[in-house]
Amino acid sequence: MLSILVPIYNYNVYPLVLELHKQCIDCGIHFEILCQDDASESSLNTSNENVNAVSNCSFVSLKENLAHRENRNSLAKQAKFDYLLFIDGDSIIIHDHFIKKYIDNLQDFDVVYGGRLHPEKCPSDNQKLRWKYGRFIEDKSAANRKKKPYQSLLFNNTVIKKDCFNKVKFDTNRKKYGHDDTQLSYQLGLLKSKVNHIENPVKHGDIDTNLVYLNKTKESLENLISLYEEEKIDIEFVRLIQLYHFLKRTKSTFIFSKIHSVFEKYLSQNLTGKNPNLFLFNWFRVGYLCSLNHKN
Template identity: 30%
Template sequence: MINTLSILIPTYNNVCVELVKSLQAQASLLYSSSDSLSLSSHFEYEILVADDGSTDERTIEGNRIINTLPHCRYIERKENVGRAAIRNFLAREAKYTWLLFIDSNMNVISHQYLANYLKEKESDVVYGGYQIKRDAETRERLKYNLRYIFESAGTQNGNHLQRQANPYADFHTSNFIVKRSILLKHPFDERFSHYGYEDVLWGKNLKDNHIPILHVDNPLGYEHFIGNMSFLYKTEESLRTLYQFRNELQGYSKIIDYAHKLKRWHLYPPCQYLFPLLSLSIKARLTGNKPSIFMFNIYKLLYYIHLDI
């Protein structure tokens, strides 16, 4: 059972004060009433937020209030080092045995969120998942938002049993707990300085070292959906990362698998030829009022293949 916890939140150009307040409120209750969890000793915690070189001064100023909250610290870093390096930095800064990593754009949806993790003792790495709102009002408001449509199609994110069936491939860094000693021994690969896939390679690293991942039903909420064009740019950046590390990520990406099939079927050159002809019309569809997951998947595959020129 866990009785010391470092809650670690990397952030970039995002005010996450409300997330920190929610976590601090739950942690303070556990801190003052540890006996309710039958802990052998008093529960200790800290919340560290590391700003990864944000460029928005209003965001930085907004997050400074975190320093006024008990057991909380906001660390301002001038240089953007990327999603892998900032997590390794937070792990080194942490002082407790267990680390809980949370993305700054998530929100707490359960009053028992921290308590649920404190009861876990079956694995050195535990992933809680995330879920999105699916009520009628949200679906109507975001019916043309590509990111929302994409997340809605990923039903395994909210189903821990489906995730456990493929535990290493269905792992994300948005909400997981890990022993500090594990992460210090197996840090995130800091070659991943751009967006995407650092979590996938870390999951592969755990598998290669026979470290199990336990998937549980302890989600955070995800409610911040960027616009279609911004999401497409992020997707393209992640595909460039995927291509850069394609050898290490063999077997951990459906896009790589499909690309290999097309190459075996001698369809690679036609796809490379088609991309510049079709990309603008597909992007117009994806950023317009009728985005399609099917067309999104086609675009990703064609974009990835066109990188191999």
């Protein structure tokens, strides 16, 4: 029936496994929960080893780092059931009938996405950039997500048929952070896979600090420009690429890259400070994307 796949890096996954295990037992389904730490060598793995004492569950700490995409592919390859639930190790289950809701909504769909939420209050000022972007931009209702079913698809808290996943998989040729969901979702669109969006969110538990998230953003933009240049995604699939393509076609990227170089220090100070501004964050993203086109 259901293989629950939990990629981990330096996080205590044991409480999550216990909750998922309880709900699967309550549903009376055949299941397995596979957890795999990507060579973090974390002291938290002492707690994670307890997963191996729970029925139908396993935890493995890899000796060599695979990176996030290959870790997910590896888990999917090990899975023995027809449906795969990808759920990141830092997710928090917030509903008692989380598993049941998925089971009740699998019919006639290749992919079902439940959504994600961020806490109502930001844990600290040093996490406000990731928290604001998550809460005010990424967190969407199922009704909103259904308007653009492929573009709204993230692969944390997603159930996908194994035979469907095997047709796409995560692109392990890319080693940098970001836009692996974008590429996979685009491929699912090309295959006309049947996607459903439901209200069954998990809470994002491990929110990046401002500086970490800003650096991850740069890396993800580098991945995005690579996907664009290699024609791995359609221009219309990502709004940021639509804008970049327009600026490139009108020969405006040089101007934006120069503006970015002048204001980058100020923007970075705001975005890593106590009250980052999302409007400035968008300006930073556009400017950084344009600057990639004019690096020596």
